[in-house]
Amino acid sequence: MILAYGLSEVNQFKGMMIEDEAYQHLQRLAVDIGSRTIGSPGNLAAAQYIQSSFESHQLSVEQQEFLCPDWAELETSLELSxxxxxxxxxxxxxxxxxxxxxxxxxxxxxxxxxxxxxxxxxxxxxxxxxxxxxxxxxxxxxxxxxxxxxxxxxxxxxxxxxxxxxxxxxxxxxxxxxxxxxxxxxxxxxxxxxxxxxESVHMKIITRRLASKSANVIARLAGDSPEKIVLCAHYDTKVDTPGAYDNAAGVAALLTLVSCLAGPGHPPYRHTLEWVAFSGEEIYGLGDMEYARRTGNGFDRIVAAINFDGIGPLVASNSIATFAASIPFTEMVARLASGYPGVAQVNPWPASDHYIFYSNKAPSIAMSSVGIRDIYHTPEDTIDWISPARLGEAVSLALDIVRALDEKDLAWCRPT
Ligand SMILES: [Zn+2]
Structure with a gap:
């Protein structure tokens, strides 16, 4: 079937498939499941969805659980006279x-x-x-x-x-x-x-606060070496937001990268690939702390980490920044990103899941976007802001970077 197409049509066709798959994951997470605050039913449903998605590619999956409350606001009133x-x-x-x-x-x-x-x-x-x-x-x-x-x-x-x-x-x-x-x-x-x-105020709050748990969901594909390239995105949200841009879109990219890299007939990789869907990024960085605790000095064997948080809005430009990397690494990322003129190369910004990697000296890349500033953490963070083409752009650039990094040694990536 594909033989009937020319090369540029094949690339276009692949691009379409990437966009379609990413958008389907996005819909599942941000529309069907919705708010995914740690410990909540939506958070547990999202973890299950991510696990099933990893397993559909025959990857071994680990859940890193941690305890947290399941909290919801039932009634609030505040009266002043x-x-x-x-x-x-x-x-x-x-x-x-x-x-x-x-x-x-x-x-x-x-x-x-x-x-x-x-x-x-x-x-x-x-x-x-x-x-x-x-x-x-x-x-x-x-x-x-x-x-x-x-x-x-x-x-x-x-x-x-x-x-x-x-x-x-x-x-x-x-x-x-x-x-x-x-x-x-x-x-x-x-x-x-x-x-x-x-003046006196009257404050009445009724909330649900139950013991619960949450988990990072992690898939791995063993390469020739235990040194690994990590791809990550957090799937939890603040309360009252469907979290489409922050960060169902990032998770959609993460899951699509599983199909691209670990799908049928994939080539052997030098480095081990690890996909990390973090929970608790929005609350305390709980999942990041759990991951760090379990990784211990394993950060020394991370070639690079690529984090997706806030990619994909139509009224925005995807962005990329590098951290704790060698000059050749940073230059290579900039060169690959320049193949995507719609992607803004921005200064390093500290918060989100890449922090746990670069603060442990693992070279890191953050993919996000610059555009309308105050959609995140609100009920307005809905799927209609997200562009399938921008999701596809982020996935394609990440693919280029992973393939290039797979040829590099760990020492080449780190500053001397
Ligand atoms: Zn986020």
Whole structure:
């Protein structure tokens, strides 16, 4: 059948198959399954789907389990003198029903001095620019560590965080070790609370918080050497988001790369190939920590890791960056990427699953995208933003890189 086509048509045909397969995985994860927060039924269903997909290519699969809660918000209300504020329970918040006076706090210096015992601090300004890292998380700044320490030592009744965006629905605390009821309010409700500091609010939160577990799902294809090339993407999401761009699209690329590299009649590889679907990237980096614990000094045998997180939106350019690599490695990646003029070569950016590799000295590549900035972690992160052609572009570039790296020795990839 294929013999009837010319070479360029064959490449086009292969491209179509890559796009179709990637889009099918994307639909399964972001539409049929939807939100995949660690420990939730959606998270477990996604792990099962990924495992089956790996097994359909006769790969050996390992699940690296870790414990975490299954949490869901059932009801949240926050009233200021009978007026209802726009509030969402922060992820993992315990249930509560209480009334207490508010104390607006904008900076860490103010928090150090504020008397918050038995009251409800309202974090705004510099204390509410982004999520406050849980103390058990993989990357925790000294500042976030101190904030959590003060909250634990001073026993406030609850916590209110003010959303720093007008339309986003970020939850600024997600810490299942912190036994403090908390909500994030809209910027507009934050304004009302700050106009009337010290007034009492009534906070009611009903959540489900059950013991559960989650797992990284890992497939391997043994090569001639135990030195390995790792391909990875996280499949978990924040709550309330179908996580199409962050990061069903990355997982779709990961699973499509299994078909491309381990499908029928694949060539023998020098290096072992490992596909890692991480869970818990969005919460503490739990899966990354579990992977690191089990890998131990095995990072010394990783030729390179390629991470996919946030690829594929139509109103964006796919992007690529390299970390902890030799100059020839970085130049080779840049040369291969230049074959894809739609891909932006960007400066290294720290967060996501590539961190665990480059921080352990394994050369790493991050594939993502630059475009509309605030879709991720929101209910708006839906499949209609994603372009099959951009998914295909990311997969094709990754294939070029894996094939080129398979010819390289580990020492060539690492800086001297
Ligand atoms: Zn992500």
């Amino acid at each position: 009978g007026e209802l504020m726009e509030a969402s329970a922060n992820t993992f918040s315990p249930s509560c029903e209480l009334a207490a006076a508010t104390v607006p706090v904008g900076t860490l210096a103010e928090l150090e001095q504020a008397s918050i015992s038995g009251r409800i601090p309202v974090f705004y300004g510099s204390l509410a620019q982004s999520e406050i890292a849980a103390k058990g998380a993989i990357y925790v700044s000294e500042r976030d560590r101190r904030i959590v320490q003060l909250l634990e030592e001073r026993h406030p009744s609850g916590l209110i965080t003010v959303n720093p965006t007008l339309h986003g629905r970020w939850r600024l605390v997600e810490d299942f070790d912190l036994d403090l009821p908390s909500v994030t309010v809209s910027a507009r409700s934050g304004l009302e609370l700050l106009k009337r500091p010290g």
